[in-house]
Amino acid sequence: MNVCSQTLILCARVLRNLSRQPIWIAVMIVQPMFWLLLYSQLFRRITDLPGFGTVSYIDYLTPGVAIMTAFFSGSWAGMGMIEDLDRGVLERFLATPASRAAIVFGRILEAAIIATLQALLILLVGILLGATNGGIVGWLVILVAAFLTAAGFAGLSHGIALRTRQEASMIAVAQFISLPLLFFSSLLIARTLIPGWMQSLSLLNPVEWAVRAGRGEAIPGTGWDEMGVFLLLLGGFLVLTTMFATRSFRSYQRTL
Amino acid sequence: MDAIVVDGLEKTYGRGVKALDGIRFSVPEGEVFGLLGPNGAGKSTTVRILATLTHADAGSATVASHDVAREAGAVRRAIGYVPQASGVDREATGHENLILQGRLQGMRGSDLERRSADLLETFGLSDKAKALVKTYSGGMKRRLDVAMGLVHRPRVLFLDEPTTGLDPEARAAMWEELEALAGAEQLTILLTTHYLEEADRLARRVAIVAQGRVVVEGTPEALKRELRGDSVTVELDGADTDRAAALVRGLGGVHEVTKDGRRLHLRVDQGAQAVPVILAALDGAGAVVNAVTVSRPSLDDVYLHHTGRDFASDDGSVRA
Numbered sequence: 001m002n003v004c005s006q007t008l009i010l011c012a013r014v015l016r017n018l019s020r021q022p023i024w025i026a027v028m029i030v031q032p033m034f035w036l037l038l039y040s041q042l043f044r045r046i047t048d049l050p051g052f053g054t055v056s057y058i059d060y061l062t063p064g065v066a067i068m069t070a071f072f073s074g075s076w077a078g079m080g081m082i083e084d085l086d087r088g089v090l091e092r093f094l095a096t097p098a099s100r101a102a103i104v105f106g107r108i109l110e111a112a113i114i115a116t117l118q119a120l121l122i123l124l125v126g127i128l129l130g131a132t133n134g135g136i137v138g139w140l141v142i143l144v145a146a147f148l149t150a151a152g153f154a155g156l157s158h159g160i161a162l163r164t165r166q167e168a169s170m171i172a173v174a175q176f177i178s179l180p181l182l183f184f185s186s187l188l189i190a191r192t193l194i195p196g197w198m199q200s201l202s203l204l205n206p207v208e209w210a211v212r213a214g215r216g217e218a219i220p221g222t223g224w225d226e227m228g229v230f231l232l233l234l235g236g237f238l239v240l241t242t243m244f245a246t247r248s249f250r251s252y253q254r255t256l
Numbered sequence: 257m258d259a260i261v262v263d264g265l266e267k268t269y270g271r272g273v274k275a276l277d278g279i280r281f282s283v284p285e286g287e288v289f290g291l292l293g294p295n296g297a298g299k300s301t302t303v304r305i306l307a308t309l310t311h312a313d314a315g316s317a318t319v320a321s322h323d324v325a326r327e328a329g330a331v332r333r334a335i336g337y338v339p340q341a342s343g344v345d346r347e348a349t350g351h352e353n354l355i356l357q358g359r360l361q362g363m364r365g366s367d368l369e370r371r372s373a374d375l376l377e378t379f380g381l382s383d384k385a386k387a388l389v390k391t392y393s394g395g396m397k398r399r400l401d402v403a404m405g406l407v408h409r410p411r412v413l414f415l416d417e418p419t420t421g422l423d424p425e426a427r428a429a430m431w432e433e434l435e436a437l438a439g440a441e442q443l444t445i446l447l448t449t450h451y452l453e454e455a456d457r458l459a460r461r462v463a464i465v466a467q468g469r470v471v472v473e474g475t476p477e478a479l480k481r482e483l484r485g486d487s488v489t490v491e492l493d494g495a496d497t498d499r500a501a502a503l504v505r506g507l508g509g510v511h512e513v514t515k516d517g518r519r520l521h522l523r524v525d526q527g528a529q530a531v532p533v534i535l536a537a538l539d540g541a542g543a544v545v546n547a548v549t550v551s552r553p554s555l556d557d558v559y560l561h562h563t564g565r566d567f568a569s570d571d572g573s574v575r576a
Contacts, residue, residue: 006360009356009359009360013345013348013352013356016348016352017345017347017348020347020388087341087342087343087345087346088339088341088342088343089343089344089345091309091339091341091343092337092339092343092344092357092404093360094308094309095307095308095309095332095335095337095339096332096357096360096361097329097332097333097360097361097362098360253309253310254310256304256309256310
């Protein structure tokens with residue numbers, strides 16, 4: 001059995017376990033919609049500010065909330081790894097011929113699938129609220145960006161989980177990095193309204209890459225080349241964090 | 257043909273804790289072998305090295321003729337590993353746990369379904385096959401653990417403390433399952449335990465492990481036979497055990513005296529005859545005796561005899 005099919009069965013295992021938690025499902029569905037409705041009311045007149053151009057705020061917000069949700073899903077994914085670790089599930093997997101990489105990939109894929117489903121839901125609600133986001137192509141780009149964002153940050157999160165191996169430390173690290181990354185991006189506000197130095201720094205931020213890619217179709221004048229570059233950057237980020245998680249897995253094994 | 261060969265394994269954890277100090281033993285194919293020792297003796301570390309979960313600093317080991325360090329993949333296919341800390345997925349059903357374990361071992365389709373149904377039947381879990389493991393009792397969970405270790409028909413099964421934490425009833429049930437298992441399949445079992453009676457009952461041979469080394473090895477009967485006569489334990493009220501020990505050491509028929517806190521462990525030819533003599537001697541010297549017990553030699557005494565320490569006080573954990 002190869003790495004791919006092992007990844008799929010390990011991912012199916014966690015998705016199946018989650019599907020048995022009705023409260024978890026309810027929150028996963030309601031929360032992004034809540035963000036969308038809340039922000040769209042709270043910031044309704046924000047597009048009157050200079051810098052938004054002709055875009056409606058719902059067009060602006062829909063990709064933003066999809067990316068934000070994916071970012072959170074990814075950042076907290078490591079909690080599942082710690083649970084497996086504490087319960088000895090990981091050790092049992094390690095005593096089987098299953099590929100070590102598949103154990104990590106399965107978990108990363110889990111976060112990506114959840115985030116993509118959430119993004120789809122957000123998109124549907126956004127469209128109902130009047131978002132267009134450049135039609136089908138724009139929608140697909142949002143879904144791809146959400147997938148890559150969740151997977152990339154899940155890699156980071158699992159790596160941190162495997163290195164800290166403690167819930168409290170994992171929570172502290174995730175909180176420490178998530179809010180700055182959120183605010184050093186144009187997720188909720190037009191880029192031109194952000195101070196120049198923050199704009200420059202935000203170009204190093206994967207959340208910003210995802211937002212820019214996902215929003216591309218909605219912002220007049222954005223070309224495929226720019227969106228493509230951001231998607232590629234996100235892909236690179238995913239490769240890096242996956243390597244980090246796999247390495248962390250090896251360092252975890254050395255502690256056994 | 258030896259299914260397990262452990263040759264001089266050494267392992268030191270960070271902070272200089274030496275877990276294994278040249279442990280050495282071998283297990284012929286089809287045998288149930290017990291590693292017996294208190295917590296911290298190095299039993300689990302040994303099993304984890306054999307299950308390819310961690311590496312030894314020195315020494316070598318083979319499982320099913322594969323080197324554990326160089327041929328980890330082949331070892332993993334040949335072994336079933338039942339870790340001390342369970343490792344079942346509590347949010348999944350018993351059936352789902354078995355199927356996942358089988359698939360990770362490369363099984364599939366109707367063969368896997370049949371095997372999993374058979375194991376659920378064998379371990380008395382058929383009724384709860386579709387129930388989430390978190391609804392299982394401790395004993396059921398542990399039986400599922402063992403079933404998962406067996407799903408791919410391994411040649412060697414590692415059972416790390418299979419009954420620790422179970423109530424006496426569940427432990428007795430587990431012992432019956434394991435006895436049946438040892439008889440039925442042509443399976444080599446390495447069992448670690450800190451319950452002397454468990455090793456006595458299940459293992460054909462045992463190795464007593466203390467501080468990362470095998471202290472003595474043999475069948476439980478042979479180990480006990482080595483110790484002549486009965487064992488007498490005297491619990492003294494006063495603190496002057498040195499004087500009392502010197503006193504009883506000189507008595508006829510007393511072979512061996514070991515001190516352990518306020519207790520004296522004695523080996524005597526005939527318990528019934530020795531006790532009045534011992535009590536009279538202690539009484540004459542003014543020592544107050546709280547309790548005296550006489551017993552046939554047990555693995556407890558074997559441990560004491562070879563390590564000079566009492567098993568229970570070395571173990572440090574609460575014993576059921």
